[in-house]
Amino acid sequence: MKSTQQITLRLPDDLARQLAACTPSRKRNQFVVELVRRELDRESRELEEAAQRLSALEAAHAVEDSDWLDLDTSDSHWGEFDEERFLNELAAKQLPLSKAPRAASA
Numbered sequence: 001m002k003s004t005q006q007i008t009l010r011l012p013d014d015l016a017r018q019l020a021a022c023t024p025s026r027k028r029n030q031f032v033v034e035l036v037r038r039e040l041d042r043e044s045r046e047l048e049e050a051a052q053r054l055s056a057l058e059a060a061h062a063v064e065d066s067d068w069l070d071l072d073t074s075d076s077h078w079g080e081f082d083e084e085r086f087l088n089e090l091a092a093k094q095l096p097l098s099k100a101p102r103a104a105s106a
Contacts, residue, residue, distance in 0.1 A: 011019065023031045
């Protein structure tokens with residue numbers, strides 16, 4: 001027999017009434033155990049699938065990542081981040097509102 005641990009669950013009244021109505025009193029513990037086990041298994045599968053998708057994405061983009069590793073930062077313009085220069089260059093590249101393309105009217 002597996003070891004067990006007794007815990008106390010607090011359920012909202014409506015949920016407790018539903019549990020009592022649909023599950024015989026002697027089977028409620030097993031019902032809750034099965035629900036918890038099923039949900040934890042589902043969560044574990046979802047996490048594993050997400051990790052596999054992330055690994056596949058990382059593998060697919062490994063070449064792009066290696067470009068950063070090979071980047072030569074010895075050039076003088078790779079010093080500290082110049083926020084003012086960045087904002088000026090960004091503003092210069094943005095279209096003025098009067099020249100921005102407008103959505104076609106329906």
